[in-house]
Amino acid sequence: MRRAFWLRHGPTHATVITGWRDVPADLSDHAQIARLDAYLPKGALVISSDLIRAVETADCLSHSRSRLPHDADLREFHFGDWEGQGFDAVSLSHPDLSRTFWEGGEDTRPPNGESWAMVMARVSGAADRALAQHPDQDVIFTCHFGAILTQIARHAGLSAYQAYAHTIPPLSITEFHETAGVWSIVRIGYCP
Numbered sequence: 001m002r003r004a005f006w007l008r009h010g011p012t013h014a015t016v017i018t019g020w021r022d023v024p025a026d027l028s029d030h031a032q033i034a035r036l037d038a039y040l041p042k043g044a045l046v047i048s049s050d051l052i053r054a055v056e057t058a059d060c061l062s063h064s065r066s067r068l069p070h071d072a073d074l075r076e077f078h079f080g081d082w083e084g085q086g087f088d089a090v091s092l093s094h095p096d097l098s099r100t101f102w103e104g105g106e107d108t109r110p111p112n113g114e115s116w117a118m119v120m121a122r123v124s125g126a127a128d129r130a131l132a133q134h135p136d137q138d139v140i141f142t143c144h145f146g147a148i149l150t151q152i153a154r155h156a157g158l159s160a161y162q163a164y165a166h167t168i169p170p171l172s173i174t175e176f177h178e179t180a181g182v183w184s185i186v187r188i189g190y191c192p
Helices: 030-039 052-064 087-093 095-102 116-133 145-156
Strands: 002-008 045-048 139-143 173-179 182-190
Touching (some): 002 116, 002 145, 002 182, 030 052, 052 139, 116 139, 139 145, 145 173
Parallel strands (some): 002 139, 045 139
């Protein structure tokens, strides 16, 4: 059996759609970081999105683990023209499109952004590459809310709409185990 731990980065306190905007994480909750460090396996490899909030979070845990190069394919959804806007502003400027997107339209894209299907393919490809390159090791993927939701949907056979129902707090772990080539979900949004 091997394990994949999907760790959501520390909070950003952003009140607007963040996506690919490169904002730092608040990593001042040293007690939570210590609990994560104690829970996560010491021999695991750590990989993160290349956005600073994920990189900084991964760096907090890599002192006792090997660090892999950042992978841009682990980024959050690219919300295109919606990035930096509030959810209310987006719903006013694009009422039908935003409703369809947030209600799980898997091929629906924000203007100049990505659809669920596009993000699912991108993040799944990054996960598959990292796991194939290190077949005998546990891997900690330090990334984003949307990226983690795609993997929950992927391994549980859920639609985007169903996956959006899950809560993934900052600095939480979503844990998968692989047995005989099949991945199962062990924990979702767990805060040790």
